[in-house]
Amino acid sequence: MIDLSSLASTRQITLRTVMRILLDRGAVSRAELSRMTGLSKQTMSEVFRELEDGGWVQLAGRTQGSVGRSAATYEVCADRALVFGADVGGTKIHAALADMHGIVLTELIEPTDLRGGEHVVGQLARMSGALADAIGLPAERILAGTVGIPGAYDPRSRQLFMVPNIEGLEGTPLVDRLEALVGFDVQVGNDVNMAAKGEQWLGEGKDVDNFVFIAVGTGIGMGIISERRVLRGARGAAGEISTLPIGSDPFDGRSLRAGALETAIGSAGIRGRYEGSGGETGLTVREIFDRIGRGDAIAIATLDEVARALAQAILAVSAVIDPERVVLGGSIGARPELLERVRHFLDRCMPNAPHCTISELGSKAGLYGTLATSLDALRESLFQTPGYDIPMPGAKPLEQIP
Amino acid sequence: MIDLSSLASTRQITLRTVMRILLDRGAVSRAELSRMTGLSKQTMSEVFRELEDGGWVQLAGRTQGSVGRSAATYEVCADRALVFGADVGGTKIHAALADMHGIVLTELIEPTDLRGGEHVVGQLARMSGALADAIGLPAERILAGTVGIPGAYDPRSRQLFMVPNIEGLEGTPLVDRLEALVGFDVQVGNDVNMAAKGEQWLGEGKDVDNFVFIAVGTGIGMGIISERRVLRGARGAAGEISTLPIGSDPFDGRSLRAGALETAIGSAGIRGRYEGSGGETGLTVREIFDRIGRGDAIAIATLDEVARALAQAILAVSAVIDPERVVLGGSIGARPELLERVRHFLDRCMPNAPHCTISELGSKAGLYGTLATSLDALRESLFQTPGYDIPMPGAKPLEQIP
DNA sequence: ACATTTGTTCGACGAATTGACTAATAGGCC
DNA sequence: GGCCTATTAGTCAATTCGTCGAACAAATGT
Structure with missing residues (x-):
């Protein structure tokens, strides 16, 4: 059942710990690692012999400049x-x-x-x-x-x-x-x-523990990073905000199928709104938005409606999960004109709106x-390091507890 | 910095593992534990001597019935x-x-x-x-x-x-x-x-990994259990659904301060709605709801409005975090009449509504x-072994990896 | 030359294993 | 009931593994 002997051999723990530090810090010498882990110097030497034999680490170079003998530094064989x-x-x-x-x-x-x-x-x-x-x-x-x-x-x-x-x-x-x-x-x-997850790793979510990524394109969807983890929900449907009761009546039959928010600001919704307000028919969403720069009043009004609904969606999301940041992406969501209007409306319906930005990584x-x-x-x-830091809560030995 | 030597002494890991199993399983014999953990019989004996000296475990009884020598079983000293x-x-x-x-x-x-x-x-x-x-x-x-x-x-x-x-x-x-x-x-x-958290432990959330607890009383608030953990959000404001843009216009000045949903179905909102529809003035929410049984049409209409707004709130919450269950509590939320109407409206605005129930633990x-x-x-x-949880999911020794 | 740091060798210790050995129990046989 | 046997529980002694500490050799800046 729980096989302690085979899994958690002390040497395995040591090997994994060393690899973890090496991955985080780059090239380090054995003496330095010995100080960092509290393990003795020659335990470190043994460990490095093992890791080198396994092809996990390689000699990186030697330290220079400081007083005393120069140390050989080792680094992870990243590939x-x-x-x-x-x-x-x-x-x-x-x-x-x-x-x-x-x-x-x-x-x-x-x-x-x-x-x-x-x-x-x-x-x-x-x-x-x-x-x-x-x-x-x-x-x-x-x-x-x-x-x-x-x-x-x-x-x-x-x-x-x-x-x-x-x-x-x-x-x-x-x-x-x-x-x-x-x-x-x-x-x-x-x-x-x-x-x-990508934005968390390399983009706008790098330094944030709680944020959401909202993709607005043909449809609308959201990815949630909460306490550095992806939130999935009971059926894997967390973030499916197309059904948010915003922009159109959620009890309406059409909204029941496609989702209220999607009905309002999905591609079809935008085109319908533009044409319904007297705009030219048969344009794509991209073409409608491109007319904003040319001063098309109906296009501007359409953009405003979309931004207003999106702001309300962000308000709703904030009320539920309180993200620190909102990253917008997707073919429509990544447009700066939209971001500007969303910020405008957010300030008018929320006292402490989360910071909104546009995806840094785009389609990647x-x-x-x-x-x-x-x-x-x-x-x-x-290496048994979920997350990126090494939290070791103050675990006292059982004997020392009153 | 990362002091491995002091924290993860092998014996500590063993002690903690044994305590954990004992807590989960109740009284167990040493031989049984030896089989479960893969540790040898007399390592187990040593471990139990230590734990007994520390007052952590005590003799519980002896096994009987099966062939062979009867075993002494030990249990945790729970207090x-x-x-x-x-x-x-x-x-x-x-x-x-x-x-x-x-x-x-x-x-x-x-x-x-x-x-x-x-x-x-x-x-x-x-x-x-x-x-x-x-x-x-x-x-x-x-x-x-x-x-x-x-x-x-x-x-x-x-x-x-x-x-x-x-x-x-x-x-x-x-x-x-x-x-x-x-x-x-x-x-x-x-x-x-x-x-x-209480409902998760002893109440309606016992067997559910993802659910929310919505308290409707003077105000309205929500607690989120996601993947068995309490969701806090960036500023600890996750679940503050009083600001959901439902029931009244979120861009209205009053909603900006108190929150749109709260304005609609908080105590003040309910009283205002009842009185505004021609109901008697000066009643408490409790008194208004008590009149439902007596067939007060305005009270029933008010209840419907509250249930409709609450259903929309649940729809919004589901769109964001996809809970498996919704537990209602608080002085208003725990009323069965309300639950019934909420379910009614939920079925009309969601294809796969989460299961709604009333808090099992009430004020406790x-x-x-x-x-x-x-x-x-x-x-x-x-009992947690810091950093290295014993059941390492598929952790192969580094040497065995191709 | 000297202080300082790196890295190795050697003896000792704590924790766990293995195997032999003793102790206790159920069931069958007379 | 009394006795034998198979089986399981628990202890003792010898050994292995991983680590530490101290001593020592090697290298490097001042």
Whole structure:
């Protein structure tokens, strides 16, 4: 059941701790590490012999300048373990490999195999192999992977559901099938959650523990980072804000199907609003927004309506989960004109509005999020460091407690 | 910095692991534990000698029936460590002690010291002592405590803020002051969050990982349990749904101050609505609702309006965090008539509405939540192996990785 | 030359294992 | 009932693994 002997051997703990520090700090000497961990110098020497034999660390150089003998510094062989990430969209698949430091080594974009289903699974497996080839490393080095999809994944049945944009993926046991093909552990995540994770790793969420990423495009969706973790909800539907009762009557039949907020400010809603107010018919959302610069009053009014609804949505989200920051993305959400108007309305309905910004990573947020998720999994399985810091709460020995 | 040697001594890990299993399983024999942990039989014997000397475990009995020598079973001395919990309200303080198994040993209710501030801190300290006296155990046995307050706590400044109902608590460094008086670790939490935690422990949230507790009374507030943890948000304001843009215009000046939802269905809102529709003036909310049974049409219409707004609020909350269940509490929220109408409206604005119920613990939810929070802290400090949790999910030795 | 820091060798200790050995119990057989 | 046997519980002694501390050799700036 709980097998203490095989899992938590003291040396394993030591090895993992050393690797963790080395990953966080870069090149460090053995003497320095000995001081940091409290382990003795020659335990450190033994540990480094073991790690070097395993190919986990390598000599980095020598210290210089300070008094005393110069020390040999060691660093992690960052490409000893790789992670795979892929952002699967309706038309394209973005995939990449990163090393243990999170450096993106190579990227690849392919059109999504429109036959869908099993073909996409095979395509993902092939892409992971092609990426490893591209940097001349064996594919066996890949130890974890994550796939972002426009839909949801049910961990209980291990199947995908609600994947309208990709043929034949609904009901596929994607994780099991892909793991069988590639041989490393695979996770699946919603694409908007992945984008949020990406912003947390490299973008606007870097220094923030609680924030949301709102994608406004054809539809509207949100990824939540709460206390540094992705919030999934009971059925994996957390962040599905298209159903927020804002902008149109939630008891209306149309809202019941598509969602009130989506009805109001989704692509169809925007076009309908523009045309309904006397604007030219048959324009795309992009064309409508492009007319704002040219002073089209109806376009400006439409933008205002969208911003007003979005501000109310942010107010609602803030009331529920109190984020510190809101990052806007997606083809519509990333427009500066919109951000400006959203801020305007937010100030008029909230005393302490969260800070709003535009996505820093743009269309790459999702891809980077899958890599970040894989890295977390890798670090957890290899070094047991979920998160990025090493919190050790003041645990006193049992004997010393009164 | 990271002192591995002092923290994670092997024997400490073993002791903690054994204590954890003993707490989960009740009385177990040494041989059985040896099989469960993979540790050898006489390591187990040594461990139990140590734990018995420390007063942590005691002989429970002997096994019988099966073939072979009968085994001595040991159990945790549940009252070796106690936890304190207190629910501080504007008029009363409910406090209690529980043992390590979470059995509530004794409770105490006192009127809140109306002089407020420091006097309340002193009162809490005295109550913890009185509770220990009442069960004849030394107060030093209390190793953790939690205080629930109608307000918020800023962990950074270690001070309380937004505590309108209790004089002079705003700005008090409650944790530090109380810890100095009582000598055990103290946590502070919002009362609604505590009620949610209580329902998670002993009430409607027992078997659910994601749910919310909505308190509807004088004001309206919500506690969120997400992936079994209390969600706090960036400023501790997660769940403050009084500001949800529902029921009245969020851009209206009054809503900006009190919150749109609160304006619509807070006590004042309900009375205003009832009187505005031609109902008798000067009634309390309770009196208005009591008239529903007597067929007062205006009261029924008022109830409907409240239920409709609440349903929309639940819709909004579901869109953001996707709870599996909604637990209603508070003087208004706990009324069955309201629940019935809320369910009615929910079915009309959501395809997959979360299951709604009424609080199982009523006014004791908050108190039990503080005890549950203390128990979590106790278990974490005593039995969690810092950094390295023993059941490492799929942690292979570094050497075995390709 | 000297203080200072790095890294190795050697003896000792704490924690856990293994195997042999003793103790207790149920069930079968007379 | 009394006795034997298979089985399980618990102890004792010898050994291994990981670590620490001290002593010592090697390297480097002042």
